[in-house]
Amino acid sequence: MDVLSDVLERAGAGTATVRQLIRQPPWAMTFADAPSLTVVAALGGPVSIRIDDADGTPYSLAAGDIALISGTSRYTIGDSPSTQPEVVFQQGKPYFLKTGEEATAGPDLPARTCGDGGLPGATTMLWSAYQLRDGLSDRLLEMLPPVAIIPAGPRTQAVLDLLTTETGSDEPGQDAILARLLDLVLVVSLRAWWAKPDATPPAWYRALADAPIGEALRLLHEDPSYRWTVSNLADKVGLSRAAFSARFSKLVGEPPLTYLTGWRMTLGADLLRDTDSTIAAIAHKVGYHDTFAFSVAFKRIHGVSPSVWRRTG
Incomplete structure (x- = not known):
């Protein structure tokens, strides 16, 4: 997709x-x-x-x-x-x-x-x-x-x-x-x-026009729970690690793994609000095998812990 x-x-x-x-x-x-x-x-x-x-x-x-x-x-x-x-x-x-x-x-x-x-x-x-x-x-x-x-x-x-x-x-x-x-x-x-000349679409949307970075974004969205690294993403799109990282950061506005973390936390927040799954199950679903690591990343992005988000979201 x-x-x-x-x-x-x-x-x-x-x-x-x-x-x-x-x-x-x-x-x-x-x-x-x-x-x-x-x-x-x-x-x-x-x-x-x-x-x-x-x-x-x-x-x-x-x-x-x-x-x-x-x-x-x-x-x-x-x-x-x-x-x-x-x-x-x-x-x-x-x-x-x-x-x-x-x-x-x-x-x-x-x-x-x-x-x-x-x-x-x-x-x-x-x-x-x-x-x-x-x-x-x-x-x-x-x-x-x-x-x-x-x-x-x-x-x-x-x-x-x-x-x-x-x-x-x-x-x-x-x-x-x-x-x-x-x-x-x-x-x-x-x-x-x-497509309007004066429009300012999101950076991720503009980056879709670039074949390697567009493919990398597709991979991240297709399987956000996979243990992605800069190296294996670069290999998938046929670029060196350094060239891929620089190109992704320039076009998307943030490094590949930073983008991935933000997307995972967005998905996690949605799952916390709309499902009864445990925090551990949600952490695993968005790519974290360590619930503590998921909670730390979630709080860094959203400002509160997953449990507080679920109660107040």
Whole structure:
């Protein structure tokens, strides 16, 4: 598995909600506890995005544009920056702002497909939310701005057409198809964003373009528990030990074994939070046969011991 695919899978990017919204302006809704990553695609009509816990600068989407929203706890989507929201989403449930009552029925509420229907001037958009695992999502989101706008293009449009068709259907296997199509939208969008001349993708992503270092990263992600050394990694990619170490450090921003330790600790933190495995079992799974050595490395990276992380994480 390649490194980006590994990061996406481990971060939980395969578990997302997909909704299609068709609304007649004016309309707006606020998401008060925003998910880790939101993907919004404008299919027709005006779409405006405002990050409410930042400076409030609006972002506009034209038909076919995609927005990746991350690193924020509250944002508003509507037909115009001036439209006041009618509904606020908290803990996944919609509430009317005027009354505070839960909005449980009616055409104004997002479902897989909902809204006013295809009236002239209506806005049609896709909204999807990823609840990513905290530590692992950092690898994915660390270099994205709060809102990344990916302009319409032939590659994204083809996927959006498929996703739109499937979202409007209700057939067996629908959730599986939607999840895979949405993952495709996400990957294509990330590629397009990180390919922009002014983008600053993570160092590990840039390093994937280098054949030897990209292969080394693939090996580390494919088998993080293996007893890797600089020497055996260098042998695997056909470089001398010194040349490999210098090249990896320059491209990735840290030495090979430092990168490996950080990745192991990220995986360990995720396992401590999401499983009931013993600390010894987790240590072994991420490449440590000595539980004490794992605990020392974990505390150096995360600032607390594995047992404290598990209780408070």
